[in-house]
Amino acid sequence: THSTASPVRRHFPADFLWGTATAAHQVEGARGEARRAPSIWDTFARVPGKVHQGDTGDRACEHHQRFREDVALMAELGVGAYRFSVSWPRVQPTGAGPAVQRGLDFYRALTDELLDKGIQPFLTLYHWDLPQELEDAGGWPARNTAERFAEYARLVAEALGDRVEHWTTLNEPWCSAFLGYGSGVHAPGRTDPVAALRAAHHLNLGHGLAAQALRAALPSRARLMVSLNPAVVRPRTESEADREAARRIDALATRVFTGPMLHGRYDEDLVADTASLTDWSCVRDGDMAAIRQRLDGLGLNYYTPSLVSAVPDGAAGAERHDGHGESEHSPWPGADRVAFHQPPGPRTEMGWAVDPTGLTDLLLRFHREAPGTPLYVTENGAAYEDKPDDRGRVHDPERIAYLRGHLDAVRHAREEGADVRGYFLWSLLDNYEWAYGYSRRFGAVHVDFDTQVRTPKSSARWYGRVAESGRIPEEG
Numbered sequence: 001t002h003s004t005a006s007p008v009r010r011h012f013p014a015d016f017l018w019g020t021a022t023a024a025h026q027v028e029g030a031r032g033e034a035r036r037a038p039s040i041w042d043t044f045a046r047v048p049g050k051v052h053q054g055d056t057g058d059r060a061c062e063h064h065q066r067f068r069e070d071v072a073l074m075a076e077l078g079v080g081a082y083r084f085s086v087s088w089p090r091v092q093p094t095g096a097g098p099a100v101q102r103g104l105d106f107y108r109a110l111t112d113e114l115l116d117k118g119i120q121p122f123l124t125l126y127h128w129d130l131p132q133e134l135e136d137a138g139g140w141p142a143r144n145t146a147e148r149f150a151e152y153a154r155l156v157a158e159a160l161g162d163r164v165e166h167w168t169t170l171n172e173p174w175c176s177a178f179l180g181y182g183s184g185v186h187a188p189g190r191t192d193p194v195a196a197l198r199a200a201h202h203l204n205l206g207h208g209l210a211a212q213a214l215r216a217a218l219p220s221r222a223r224l225m226v227s228l229n230p231a232v233v234r235p236r237t238e239s240e241a242d243r244e245a246a247r248r249i250d251a252l253a254t255r256v257f258t259g260p261m262l263h264g265r266y267d268e269d270l271v272a273d274t275a276s277l278t279d280w281s282c283v284r285d286g287d288m289a290a291i292r293q294r295l296d297g298l299g300l301n302y303y304t305p306s307l308v309s310a311v312p313d314g315a316a317g318a319e320r321h322d323g324h325g326e327s328e329h330s331p332w333p334g335a336d337r338v339a340f341h342q343p344p345g346p347r348t349e350m351g352w353a354v355d356p357t358g359l360t361d362l363l364l365r366f367h368r369e370a371p372g373t374p375l376y377v378t379e380n381g382a383a384y385e386d387k388p389d390d391r392g393r394v395h396d397p398e399r400i401a402y403l404r405g406h407l408d409a410v411r412h413a414r415e416e417g418a419d420v421r422g423y424f425l426w427s428l429l430d431n432y433e434w435a436y437g438y439s440r441r442f443g444a445v446h447v448d449f450d451t452q453v454r455t456p457k458s459s460a461r462w463y464g465r466v467a468e469s470g471r472i473p474e475e476g
């Protein structure tokens with residue numbers, strides 16, 4: 001490695017973390033193992049019409065059984081970090097009470113295997129698989145769920161605090177709140193804008209209470225983070241009306257979380273925009289202080305920007321090409337007069353526009369807004385229709401081009417001063433892509449879902465070379 005690692009030629013420092021990411025429900029399978037109880041995604045997938053072809057996470061990538069093979073793959077590729085999530089219903093089947101030892105044992109074995117191979121575990125506590133019993137008791141719109149989440153966080157911290165340094169509370173609470181309870185394209189599939197806003201507050205509260213529980217239970221070297229998917233919103237024109245539309249979406253997508261988490265407040269414009277729906281009476285005294293916890297890192301997930309315009313008064317209702325799935329119900333409470341447009345240029349198999357400049361903009365925004373907080377790209381990647389050729393190889397030049405562009409964008413943000421410490425490719429494996437089931441492949445490694453055979457795509461080898469050299473190659 002020394003020949004390529006000469007410091008002047010690197011684009012990223014030697015201690016930059018190169019990782020891949022997955023989430024429990026998308027890869028583990030092993031639905032019946034030990035006492036793993038149903039999560040909202042097990043239930044939702046069984047509602048006709050909700051998930052592509054009724055696909056479930058029952059088997060997924062069988063990562064629960066095959067994790068040693070998967071860790072060996074990571075080691076072979078040469079990536080230094082693995083972002084995974086813990087399945088809440090595997091650890092605490094009903095979302096309350098003591099932890100199930102067998103559930104915790106799996107994550108112990110996984111983290112041991114990672115550490116043994118020199119791969120840093122980045123643990124996420126919640127990547128969308130709420131225990132069904134907690135949903136039955138009200139789900140995230142209910143305050144109790146936030147309190148239960150903090151208790152679960154403590155149980156996991158007590159079990160794994162000796163071996164995991166990087167802890168993330170929530171993954172993309174926007175999706176949990178607004179796709180889960182607003183548009184209903186994600187579990188639990190409710191379509192109530194008020195419930196969605198209450199869910200957002202209780203996810204914020206859950207984050208804050210969990211962060212406190214983690215600080216109390218973990219050794220001082222532990223690093224606490226959250227992973228958000230802030231929208232990179234662009235107004236279609238510079239008109240005041242279009243910029244106002246962009247402001248609204250920024251409030252509902254991003255500031256509804258970063259306001260309380262980073263600054264201890266809900267911004268006045270957000271409160272005003274949603275005033276016809278809620279008076280935010282779910283916010284109690286002390287909540288803002290509870291939510292605003294010191295963070296040792298901020299995780300940012302980025303795929304594509306959003307292009308918006310105002311719908312003129314008198315015109316018909318807003319069109320939506322926001323890439324957030326099909327639903328008559330909007331994931332944007334109170335923003336009925338905002339239209340979403342397909343940005344120009346190439347798209348991935350999700351229909352998402354490829355635009356790396358959005359990632360630079362996003363990193364520089366939080367470099368300014370959260371000064372001193374190390375930033376991590378906790379997800380970035382693309383779905384393409386990858387098929388093995390007749391010799392069983394998977395050649396995915398589009399994904400390599402996507403990654404190259406976005407890594408260049410990270411490099412650019414770093415040159416502008418952003419303290420970006422790591423990058424996690426979504427995803428290690430083709431996996432259960434939520435409402436799209438197994439029909440969208442984000443993996444650097446191809447998975448045959450009949451045989452469970454893993455085949456690293458050409459992008460996996462390409463990414464491994466980047467990780468090893470700290471350089472984005474000029475070509476190939």
Ligand code: PNW
Binds near residue numbers: 172324325379433442
């Ligand atoms: C993220 N949207 O999901 C998740 O964190 C991953 O689990 C997922 O596999 C990945 O991105 C790819 O989709 C999102 O509609 C799902 O805006 C939907 C949206 C955004 C992110």
